[in-house]
Amino acid sequence: xxxxxxxxxxxxxxxADVVVxxxxxxxxxxxxxxxxGARILDAGGCLVSxxxxxxxxxxxxxxxxxxxxxxxxxxxxxxxxxxxxxxxxNTDPPIDCASVVRDVLELAAASRWQVFPAGAIxxxxxxxxxxxxxxxxxxxxxxxxxxxxxxxxxxxxxxxxEYASGLxxxxxxxxxxxxxxxxxxxxxxxxxxxxxxxxTPAEAEELMLARDLTLxxxxxxxxxxxxxxxxxxxxxxxxAKAAGLAVTAEAAPHHFTLTSACxxxxxPVFKVNPPLRDAPDVDxxxxxxxDGTLDAIATDHAPHPQEAKELPFDQxxxxxxxxxxxxxxxxxxxxxxxEEVLALLSWRPAGIAGLEGDxxxxxxxxxxxxxxxxxxxxTWVVEPDRLASRSRNxxxxxxxxxxxxxxxxxxxxxxxxxxxxxx
Amino acid sequence: MAERERRTTPYGxxxxxxxxxxxxxxxxxxxTRIAHEVIERNAGLDDVVVIGLQTGxxxxxxTLVEAFARIEGVEVPLGTLDVAFYRDDIGLRPVMPEAxxxxxxxLSGRTVVLVDDVLFTGRTIRAALNxxxxxxxxxxxxxxxxVDRGHxxxxxxxxxxxxxxxxxxxxxxxxxxxxxxxxxLVRRREER
Amino acid sequence: xSANLLSIADLGAxxxxxxxxxxxxxxxxxxxxxxxxxxxxxxxVASLFYEESTRTRLSFEAAAKRLSADTMSFSVxxxxxxxxxxxxxxxxxxxxxxxxxxxxxxASAGVPxxxxxxxxxxxxxxxxxxxxxPTQGLLDCYTLRQRLxxxxxxxxxxxxxxxxxxxARSDVLxxxxxxAHVTLVAPPTLLPPSLEGWPVEVSHDxxxxxxxxxxxxVLRLQHERQIEALVPSLREYTATYGLTRDRARLLADDAVxxxxxxxNRGVEIAAEVADQSRSVVTRQVANGVAVRMAVLFLLLGSGxxx
Numbered sequence: 001x002x003x004x005x006x007x008x009x010x011x012x013x014x015x016a017d018v019v020v021x022x023x024x025x026x027x028x029x030x031x032x033x034x035x036x037g038a039r040i041l042d043a044g045g046c047l048v049s050x051x052x053x054x055x056x057x058x059x060x061x062x063x064x065x066x067x068x069x070x071x072x073x074x075x076x077x078x079x080x081x082x083x084x085x086x087x088x089x090n091t092d093p094p095i096d097c098a099s100v101v102r103d104v105l106e107l108a109a110a111s112r113w114q115v116f117p118a119g120a121i122x123x124x125x126x127x128x129x130x131x132x133x134x135x136x137x138x139x140x141x142x143x144x145x146x147x148x149x150x151x152x153x154x155x156x157x158x159x160x161x162e163y164a165s166g167l168x169x170x171x172x173x174x175x176x177x178x179x180x181x182x183x184x185x186x187x188x189x190x191x192x193x194x195x196x197x198x199x200t201p202a203e204a205e206e207l208m209l210a211r212d213l214t215l216x217x218x219x220x221x222x223x224x225x226x227x228x229x230x231x232x233x234x235x236x237x238x239x240a241k242a243a244g245l246a247v248t249a250e251a252a253p254h255h256f257t258l259t260s261a262c263x264x265x266x267x268p269v270f271k272v273n274p275p276l277r278d279a280p281d282v283d284x285x286x287x288x289x290x291d292g293t294l295d296a297i298a299t300d301h302a303p304h305p306q307e308a309k310e311l312p313f314d315q316x317x318x319x320x321x322x323x324x325x326x327x328x329x330x331x332x333x334x335x336x337x338x339e340e341v342l343a344l345l346s347w348r349p350a351g352i353a354g355l356e357g358d359x360x361x362x363x364x365x366x367x368x369x370x371x372x373x374x375x376x377x378x379t380w381v382v383e384p385d386r387l388a389s390r391s392r393n394x395x396x397x398x399x400x401x402x403x404x405x406x407x408x409x410x411x412x413x414x415x416x417x418x419x420x421x422x423x
Numbered sequence: 424m425a426e427r428e429r430r431t432t433p434y435g436x437x438x439x440x441x442x443x444x445x446x447x448x449x450x451x452x453x454x455t456r457i458a459h460e461v462i463e464r465n466a467g468l469d470d471v472v473v474i475g476l477q478t479g480x481x482x483x484x485x486t487l488v489e490a491f492a493r494i495e496g497v498e499v500p501l502g503t504l505d506v507a508f509y510r511d512d513i514g515l516r517p518v519m520p521e522a523x524x525x526x527x528x529x530l531s532g533r534t535v536v537l538v539d540d541v542l543f544t545g546r547t548i549r550a551a552l553n554x555x556x557x558x559x560x561x562x563x564x565x566x567x568x569x570v571d572r573g574h575x576x577x578x579x580x581x582x583x584x585x586x587x588x589x590x591x592x593x594x595x596x597x598x599x600x601x602x603x604x605x606x607x608l609v610r611r612r613e614e615r
Numbered sequence: 616x617s618a619n620l621l622s623i624a625d626l627g628a629x630x631x632x633x634x635x636x637x638x639x640x641x642x643x644x645x646x647x648x649x650x651x652x653x654x655x656x657x658x659x660v661a662s663l664f665y666e667e668s669t670r671t672r673l674s675f676e677a678a679a680k681r682l683s684a685d686t687m688s689f690s691v692x693x694x695x696x697x698x699x700x701x702x703x704x705x706x707x708x709x710x711x712x713x714x715x716x717x718x719x720x721x722a723s724a725g726v727p728x729x730x731x732x733x734x735x736x737x738x739x740x741x742x743x744x745x746x747x748x749p750t751q752g753l754l755d756c757y758t759l760r761q762r763l764x765x766x767x768x769x770x771x772x773x774x775x776x777x778x779x780x781x782x783a784r785s786d787v788l789x790x791x792x793x794x795a796h797v798t799l800v801a802p803p804t805l806l807p808p809s810l811e812g813w814p815v816e817v818s819h820d821x822x823x824x825x826x827x828x829x830x831x832x833v834l835r836l837q838h839e840r841q842i843e844a845l846v847p848s849l850r851e852y853t854a855t856y857g858l859t860r861d862r863a864r865l866l867a868d869d870a871v872x873x874x875x876x877x878x879n880r881g882v883e884i885a886a887e888v889a890d891q892s893r894s895v896v897t898r899q900v901a902n903g904v905a906v907r908m909a910v911l912f913l914l915l916g917s918g919x920x921x
Contacts, residue, residue, distance in 0.1 A: 193807030196746030266725025312723030
């Protein structure tokens with residue numbers, strides 16, 4: 001039983017206790033009696049929300065277990081308030097066929113975390129031949145992406161969209177036009193020029209986004225756009241939605257909190273793809289999140305072992321941890337209400353991932369008990385060594401944030417109590 | 424710069440005079456006397472080279488060379504030497520050269536007269552001897568100082584002295600155009 | 616506390632002036648019968664070159680030896696990088712041998728900053744990727760001052776592949792800090808994508824610029840393969856941006872011609888131009904040792920940097 005909090009979901013805000021039985025919400029209301037022998041989670045002063053859903057997590061398993069595993073990444077997610085994560089397919093081997101999907105689902109089942117693999121659009125994520133999307137869809141895969149790279153060939157992308165529309169699944173694009181982006185390691189602009197590191201122009205992202213919006217119109221297939229980072233991208237999506245296209249888009253926390261100036265330290269912890277952009281882009285992303293142009297905040301949680309992030313900047317792999325800091329960054333840095341922040345982190349991404357049956361609320365009788373209890377006023381300091389991820393590559397070390405996950409409940413099991421992982 | 428304490432550079436402190444122990448005339452007379460002693464010791468000025476140590480020894484060396492010209496009518500080569508790179512306290516305290524060393528003549532086989540304002544621990548002269556040897560092998564090196572204040576830490580003695588001035592270790596001596604002052608060195612706390 | 620020289624920007628105008636003054640003393644040392652002083656006896660300077668550059672490495676090693684420091688040299692060909700040892704492990708291992716300063720050259724921009732985070736020894740940037748080469752910037756300032764006196768309000772053109780040039784980045788910072796007006800002359804494809812914050816003018820008309828400058832610095836075309844993708848051909852580059860014999864006639868008689876070396880004679884600079892008396896290319900090399908002595912002495916001996 002979660003007692004003494006304020007329930008906050010897409011239906012609104014109301015003081016209520018929540019009783020959970022057998023993984024399902026049994027009752028929601030004020031002054032409820034705890035069933036005999038029930039475990040009580042104190043939610044005084046806290047918000048009881050549907051669990052968060054991450055559309056964009058790199059769990060690194062199979063193949064890169066030194067960086068992260070389903071087990072460790074699932075724990076990091078729980079500590080961040082997430083009850084479900086979509087695992088990106090750029091593993092080794094990539095999730096590009098039914099057998100690897102099955103492997104990841106087995107790892108997820110063994111870990112008891114709610115992990116939903118995304119499948120690759122093309123075999124080996126090589127951008128040359130379609131991956132067997134139907135056999136993966138049959139195992140429940142709802143999102144397909146070659147994330148880490150965009151599908152470069154326009155004709156192939158058109159075919160993929162047409163094929164996917166017949167399966168009722170959504171393609172998600174990592175927008176990066178390879179020719180224009182080639183050799184880039186940070187945002188092309190004043191800082192890349194001064195630091196002597198080749199940059200990736202904003203237009204490399206916008207060019208593919210514009211192409212895909214066109215292809216979405218051509219095929220009528222819905223699309224989701226991953227980690228949009230530029231003012232131009234936000235504007236493109238805004239006008240596409242105004243024109244009635246069935247597209248959704250996400251932004252990552254680092255794209256509304258950090259700028260390319262961070263690279264001045266040459267610390268590869270600030271290297272990410274798409275790269276950190278400039279202040280006007282940060283402002284545009286914030287505005288896009290506020291006006292609904294961007295539908296979700298997704299972490300792009302990308303763990304890398306320490307030795308990889310100690311390579312020279314132009315050799316280090318891109319990526320940052322995100323699961324354990326996303327909620328607090330959104331609450332601290334965005335000029336939005338808690339309701340709006342939770343919509344971006346919970347129920348809207350649940351809908352995009354096709355998980356709205358089990359995740360993203362509402363908190364109501366008969367719904368699966370995937371909950372997150374948030375203390376919106378608590379402040380804390382990010383300490384890399386205290387993160388649950390196997391990796392340490394957070395760019396927020398030492399940063400003071402407001403808003404903390406107190407408890408997380410996955411299918412009725414309290415997996416985080418008072419900020420401590422229970423398993 | 425025998426007395427690094429007396430400098431008013433950012434690395435030292437500031438000198439606060441207490442009493443004048445020698446006036447301008449006294450300094451001038453002392454240099455004239457030293458000039459005569461150098462001439463007498465070396466039976467003339469053949470092969471003599473005068474080198475003033477940065478910074479306090481340089482004006483004295485110039486005055487000494489002028490005295491030689493007055494007395495003997497010869498132009499003795501004048502050099503300046505900064506011993507910063509030879510100091511034995513590099514790394515222990517800030518050490519920076521004050522000026523570029525300028526040795527105008529071949530030193531091998533010649534008599535070098537080093538000139539400094541104050542002889543104290545002797546460490547500056549030790550450094551200067553090493554530096555001079557990097558320019559050649561002089562027949563002899565002699566030392567002229569305006570003030571010998573004692574407290575030697577290495578076995579070095581002057582050949583020509585303007586004034587022997589007993590001091591306490593914590594006192595400071597300032598030689599300048601207007602004379603010689605005895606006083607105190609005030610170190611500014613915030614400076615390292 | 617360790618002091619580093621990573622960027623010209625660390626020094627500021629005052630720091631540059633101090634270094635140039637100190638360099639005067641080391642130029643004098645270099646001209647002595649025994650061009651060596653005991654200033655850094657007992658100190659050890661390690662050169663860590665992940666990118667071969669014989670002249671820069673030798674220049675630093677000569678500087679260290681003339682200061683009586685011990686030197687250790689580590690170059691990729693002979694070292695454990697081939698065995699897959701990480702940069703950090705290598706650097707920490709070298710420091711454990713008792714090193715007071717590490718001179719780092721690397722093909723990747725920013726590596727000296729990373730090294731400085733890992734070690735307590737002083738770190739000197741001897742060239743990092745396309746970013747900076749601060750001792751080259753200092754020696755270029757020193758060489759120009761020998762010819763021009765003060766750099767204040769002097770006009771200096773930097774010609775060529777600015778985009779990939781660490782020399783250009785350090786020189787722009789150094790020259791402008793000393794009050795000079797800098798014009799970058801290059802085809803747009805060889806300029807950095809953004810010059811926001813660079814206190815420079817840009818021109819694509821070399822002939823017009825040469826008539827007005829007190830000094831022209833010709834950059835080396837470093838990455839020939841990359842250049843091929845950025846200009847139609849080397850021949851066309853030489854025709855439009857090379858300092859040819861005819862073009863050199865546009866310069867004032869007392870204008871200074873510089874090149875950081877090694878030169879591609881016949882590409883960015885004509886052979887006979889490089890050998891003119893206005894050219895200070897050899898002087899740049901000689902001054903390099905004295906400047907690096909000044910840098911090492913300032914970092915390790917004087918106790919005066921930060």
